[in-house]
Amino acid sequence: xxxxxxxxxxxxxxxxxxxxxxxxxxxxxxxxxxxxxxxxxxxxxxxxxxxxxxxxxxxxxxxxxxxxxxxxxxxxxxxxxxxxxxxxxxxxxxxxxxxxxxxxxxxxxxxxxxxxxxxxxxxxxxxxxxxxxxxxxxxxxxxxxxxxxxxxxxxxxxxxxxxxxxxxxxxxxxxxxxxxxxxxxxxxxxxxxxxxxxxxxxxxxxxxxxxxxxxxxxxxxxxxxxxxxxxxxxxxxxxxxxxxxxxxxxxxxxxxxxxxxxxxxxxxxxxxxxxxxxxxxxxxxxxxxxxxxxxxxxxxxxxxxxxxxxxxxxxxxxxxxxxxxxxxxxxxxxxxxxxxxxxxxxxxxxxxxxxxxxxxxxxxxxxxxxxxxxxxxxxxxxxxxxxxxxxxxxxxxxxxxxxxxxxxxxxxxxxxxxxxxxxxxxxxxxxxxxxxxxxxxxxxxxxxxxxxxxxxxxxxxxxxxxxxxxxxxxxxxxxxxxxxxxxxxxxxxxxxxxx
Amino acid sequence: xxxxxxxxxxxxxxxxxxxxxxxxxxxxxxxxxxxxxxxxxxxxxxxxxxxxxxxxxxxxxxxxxxxxxxxxxxxxxxxxxxxxxxxxxxxxxxxxxxxxxxxxxxxxxxxxxxxxxxxxxxxxxxxxxxxxxxxxxxxxxxxxxxxxxxxxxxxxxxxxxxxxxxxxxxxxxxxxxxxxxxxxxxxxxxxxxxxxxxxxxxxxxxxxxxxxxxxxxx
Numbered sequence: 001x002x003x004x005x006x007x008x009x010x011x012x013x014x015x016x017x018x019x020x021x022x023x024x025x026x027x028x029x030x031x032x033x034x035x036x037x038x039x040x041x042x043x044x045x046x047x048x049x050x051x052x053x054x055x056x057x058x059x060x061x062x063x064x065x066x067x068x069x070x071x072x073x074x075x076x077x078x079x080x081x082x083x084x085x086x087x088x089x090x091x092x093x094x095x096x097x098x099x100x101x102x103x104x105x106x107x108x109x110x111x112x113x114x115x116x117x118x119x120x121x122x123x124x125x126x127x128x129x130x131x132x133x134x135x136x137x138x139x140x141x142x143x144x145x146x147x148x149x150x151x152x153x154x155x156x157x158x159x160x161x162x163x164x165x166x167x168x169x170x171x172x173x174x175x176x177x178x179x180x181x182x183x184x185x186x187x188x189x190x191x192x193x194x195x196x197x198x199x200x201x202x203x204x205x206x207x208x209x210x211x212x213x214x215x216x217x218x219x220x221x222x223x224x225x226x227x228x229x230x231x232x233x234x235x236x237x238x239x240x241x242x243x244x245x246x247x248x249x250x251x252x253x254x255x256x257x258x259x260x261x262x263x264x265x266x267x268x269x270x271x272x273x274x275x276x277x278x279x280x281x282x283x284x285x286x287x288x289x290x291x292x293x294x295x296x297x298x299x300x301x302x303x304x305x306x307x308x309x310x311x312x313x314x315x316x317x318x319x320x321x322x323x324x325x326x327x328x329x330x331x332x333x334x335x336x337x338x339x340x341x342x343x344x345x346x347x348x349x350x351x352x353x354x355x356x357x358x359x360x361x362x363x364x365x366x367x368x369x370x371x372x373x374x375x376x377x378x379x380x381x382x383x384x385x386x387x388x389x390x391x392x393x394x395x396x397x398x399x400x401x402x403x404x405x406x407x408x409x410x411x412x413x414x415x416x417x418x419x420x421x422x423x424x425x426x427x428x429x430x431x432x433x434x435x436x437x438x439x440x441x442x443x444x445x446x447x448x449x450x451x452x453x454x455x456x457x458x459x460x461x462x463x464x465x466x467x468x469x470x471x472x473x474x475x476x477x478x479x480x481x482x483x484x485x486x487x488x489x490x491x492x493x494x495x496x497x498x499x
Numbered sequence: 500x501x502x503x504x505x506x507x508x509x510x511x512x513x514x515x516x517x518x519x520x521x522x523x524x525x526x527x528x529x530x531x532x533x534x535x536x537x538x539x540x541x542x543x544x545x546x547x548x549x550x551x552x553x554x555x556x557x558x559x560x561x562x563x564x565x566x567x568x569x570x571x572x573x574x575x576x577x578x579x580x581x582x583x584x585x586x587x588x589x590x591x592x593x594x595x596x597x598x599x600x601x602x603x604x605x606x607x608x609x610x611x612x613x614x615x616x617x618x619x620x621x622x623x624x625x626x627x628x629x630x631x632x633x634x635x636x637x638x639x640x641x642x643x644x645x646x647x648x649x650x651x652x653x654x655x656x657x658x659x660x661x662x663x664x665x666x667x668x669x670x671x672x673x674x675x676x677x678x679x680x681x682x683x684x685x686x687x688x689x690x691x692x693x694x695x696x697x698x699x700x701x702x703x704x705x706x707x708x709x710x711x712x713x714x715x716x717x
Contacts, residue, residue: 255553262600263511269603270519272710273665280518287511 003191004184012177019172023165031158038133038151039122046120046135046147049088052077054139070098087149093142106148110136124151131155190218194225206233248411256298260291267291301429304360308436313354315441315464320383320390321346323355327362328381331370339375342366346383349390351461353441361437364430365394365457372398372455389462396456401449409447410435501614502526502544506536506562507551507576512599516549519603520610523661533557537565547614548573550593552584560591567592572613576601604661604670611660626659626716629698640698650675651694658704658714668711687711 056077060068070090078088090099106125114121120137129152136146190212200208209229210222267284270276276284324346335342351358362381369379377397384391401409410431438445438459449455503525507513510531517527528543530536533556540548540562548566550573552559559575566573575588575596585596594613597606615633624631630639636652638645647655653675657666668687669680676686691712695704704714 258599259509259512263509263515265600266512266515266519266603270515273603273667274519274522275663287515291511 002188004181004188007184008177008181011180012173015176016169016173019169023169024162027158027161027165030161031154034154034157035151038149038154039135042122042133042135042147042149043120046137046145049078049147050137050139050145053090053143053145054141057139057141074099087147089146089148091144091146093144098143106132106134108134110134110146114138187218190214190222194218194222197225201229206236253302257295260294260298263291264288264295298429301433305429305433305436308357308360308433308440313357313440315352316355318351318353318355318358320349320351320385320392323351323358324362324381324383324392327359327366330359330363331366334367335370335379338370338373340370340373341378342381343378344381344383346381347385349383349385350463351390351392352464353461357437357440361434361459362392362394364434368430369394369396369398369455372396372400374398386460386462389460391458391460393456393458395454397454400451400453400455401447402451403449406447406449500526501546502528503610504528504530504536504539504545504548506530506533506548506554506559508532508554509551512551512576516606519606522664523607525610533559533562536562540565540569540571544569545571546617547571547610549576549597549610550574551576552588560587563588563591563593572617574609574613602670604666604674607661608674624659626662627700627703629655629659631656631659638698645697647694647697650690651697654690654694655698658712661714663713663715663717665707665713666711671711 053074056073057065060073074088074090087101088099089097089101092098106127108123108125110121110123113123114136118137120135122133122135125132125134130150131152131154133149133151134146135148136144138144193212194210197208197210206229209226212219212222264287267287271281271284324344328342328344332342366379366381373379373396379397380393380395382393382395384393434445441461443459443461445457445459447455447457501524503520505513505516505520505527507516507529508531513529513531517529520527528539528545530539533554536548536550536554537557539545548562548571550559550562550566552575554562563573572594573592575585575593577584577588577596577598585598588596594616595609597609622632622634624633628641630642631637632639633656638647638652638655654671657671657674669682671687671691672678672680672684675690691704695701700714703716704712707713
């Protein structure tokens, strides 16, 4: 059974029950009051009749009393047409009727049940459709005086009240029940919306949201649901993007891997199956060797990329001049081989970073410059001290990169000129690696290029927050870069232990 | 002479294919990008195009359109190994695909199959004193018919098509019988012995120690 019906079937009967009991009690109470008042009045009337009768009786002499009938006696003070008098009767001591106003005889059993102290009593008697109140009192002289009153109206009034009240209760019950149901359905409609949205979400339609205007608990629950759904969507999107990137990387990697593998396997297969001339064998061996080298370079770069992928690196203070000159020494042989010159100018300053990764970064940038340059050209490496950091730029006079390619060149395995890059021994991973290193140092880089005008890559390093003061004091403390932020390690030993 | 165009921007791979196809008796030309390939297809009649998908300038799918307009069959060379790429290539009208890395024997077999489908191979192969009719699958020696079983016939065809090439037992098994070669059975050797005896090829089919057999026409 639905919740709204449950609530309806519990509340409505309880309400009707209470309403009925309260109403019945009120009506009964009212009726009792009326009856009590009527009894009181009849008692008083009876008393007055008795008093009048006894006074009249006493005022007579014995002869007069013997001569006059009771009827004459009563008529001397009591008029029959007097409404207030009602039906009065006088019984003798032995139960004989001495006087009566009219023939109305109400059966009762009041005699003998009179109050001992006052010698009075009353009884309510139902005779036919009528209800009578009979009051009796005995005089000192032994007669009993009885007055009767028709009180059917009081009972009829109570019945009429009951009937009216029943109709009232019915109407109120229907109204209240309807209102409760209406309220419940309004609330439950929102619940229904929420429930159906949840179900839609569960079946994979992640765009499902609830629109509820109210600000009650259900409204808030709906808001919370929407919030949760949004958060989940965002996270799923992130995961999806991550998966897509991973897939692209894997596909590109597979391609890069399969090309040299195909050559190596193919040429080796040729050598083992064919009778070849010595020249042909040499050629095959040369291909196998060169493609093997390419695989080697690919795997080294990939290893570097994985190493640069770790999140936790140690930032140290490095003299920019020393670093750049070490880079120059590393790349010089390969530059000389291609008859290129390198010019390094470094202002005095410091870079905070991982020495090996930074060397890898600049060697890769210069390597790219070398691949893009024709013999005889020059490569410039310039270090500039900034107010809040240090900037290094690598500039070549090579063929440059078209603007539309600039945004893509940091993608792994992306090559502007594939066949050319291959000839130069590139795997398409250099700039992807550089990007990782730059991000790891929280540095920014900028590339300026136009086709034919060379490429200029500028990397800006900023000092770590605490680094500025330390640079001035020349204190060789270490800063550790963490995911959550920078944390200063004052204890040299504990920092050393971590390494 | 059958002319084949090889399109691959990887010089190492293009050269590898060219070298082996020339040894197998085809005439070859190499194009290193899409535009060069399209030009070559329009200028000269080729019997078959071996086409890489990822090419500079025009990609493989675009070059395929040129080849189709000239009614030249195309085999895709795909490094991706991804089902979607294969399906796309085949749907667009390529005859077959070869996934890199491939073995030379597989390459030759697929080239052979496509050429046969296009009736571009010679129907009659004459070698030594043997004449093979590939349509009726009959073999004549000195004009007299020789009775060969199906497997023997296929074995002979394999040897003839790979003349002067060492054939590994596994290669022979996979090409003639199909399925994985277990490396222990004597099936290949028994069939080769029978073929040698039936055609008197004892001097031309030579066993190579630890490898398999080579058929030479010299």
